[in-house]
Amino acid sequence: MNQDQKNKIIEEITKIFSGQLSVLELIGVVYGIKPTMAEMINFNKFDKALIKKLNKINYLCKKLSLHFVVSTKKFIINSPLGIFEMVDFDDPRKGKIAVGISKSKEDALEGVNLYYKKTLTDKGNRDFGRIMGYPECCLDFGDYLCENSKGDKDYDPNNFGFANPAVESLKRSKNFAWQCNVFTESPLSYYPCSLDCQKSIDYVNKLVKILKKVNEHHYKFLINYLKKPVSLYWTCADRILLYGDFKGDFEKAELKYDRLESRLDSIEFYQQNDMKLIKELNRVKGFIEKGNKIIMRPNYFEIFKNNKKLFKFKKENKYIPILVKPNK
Numbered sequence: 001m002n003q004d005q006k007n008k009i010i011e012e013i014t015k016i017f018s019g020q021l022s023v024l025e026l027i028g029v030v031y032g033i034k035p036t037m038a039e040m041i042n043f044n045k046f047d048k049a050l051i052k053k054l055n056k057i058n059y060l061c062k063k064l065s066l067h068f069v070v071s072t073k074k075f076i077i078n079s080p081l082g083i084f085e086m087v088d089f090d091d092p093r094k095g096k097i098a099v100g101i102s103k104s105k106e107d108a109l110e111g112v113n114l115y116y117k118k119t120l121t122d123k124g125n126r127d128f129g130r131i132m133g134y135p136e137c138c139l140d141f142g143d144y145l146c147e148n149s150k151g152d153k154d155y156d157p158n159n160f161g162f163a164n165p166a167v168e169s170l171k172r173s174k175n176f177a178w179q180c181n182v183f184t185e186s187p188l189s190y191y192p193c194s195l196d197c198q199k200s201i202d203y204v205n206k207l208v209k210i211l212k213k214v215n216e217h218h219y220k221f222l223i224n225y226l227k228k229p230v231s232l233y234w235t236c237a238d239r240i241l242l243y244g245d246f247k248g249d250f251e252k253a254e255l256k257y258d259r260l261e262s263r264l265d266s267i268e269f270y271q272q273n274d275m276k277l278i279k280e281l282n283r284v285k286g287f288i289e290k291g292n293k294i295i296m297r298p299n300y301f302e303i304f305k306n307n308k309k310l311f312k313f314k315k316e317n318k319y320i321p322i323l324v325k326p327n328k
Ligand SMILES: [Zn+2]
Pocket: 135, 136, 137, 138, 192, 193, 194, 197, 198, 199, 200
């Protein structure tokens, strides 16, 4: 099979669940840049329509000489309790199905199996990462996150009780490369050991080069997200992207903006939410929509319209929220 044919099938597969299966991950597996991918797909009912879609992916994966496997359980992810439940398919609640794709059937199965374990327990996290082909330096960082997060007062309740991994990466970084932009639309399926991790940069460079051939429109879209916006970031599911003139670093920054894009996604991402937090985030968004400048400091941030202060928000944790943009 030539490259064009491969690329067409990659496109076809990722369209089946409207982008829930990552095109970058699939490129990685098809082109041998990573051994295995595993992901969660939202679904309501395990019905004929869903089975038809899964069968279609299975058929297309076979054409690419890949194995496609599916979990035998439904997963329910609740915030802020950090509950990650595994239930039967006929459970009436909304949930997710785990899928794995690899050249090796064993690895695809193991990926799906560990997806559950790595989220519910610390064990299995490193095994999962190794099967997915994550760099050693970042696997070590994953261990650090597991060992240091539980019971920490800085823990992020919206991240299964772990410390905010994007912020932990940031704390270790002198520079912030666009390839490691975990604050907008991360091209990585793991958290890099720093925002300047060379192995992760090389990996993303390889993927986007192929993405350009698979779907140039998607490529431009992604590169724009990685390089251009400033992210006002709370958690892996909640951030507001702002476009404009950014000065400073994450401790002390000023941003004049003329456009924003809300990515407050907890409602879709989790099956249950802390409504107080959601309400607060929407309140911030309301002020940002009215304003055109943000000043960020360790203990507070302020929103202005021209030079009129609209609101001052206190921060309990200097890293939440933060205002960040790649500097290289
Ligand atoms: Zn690394």
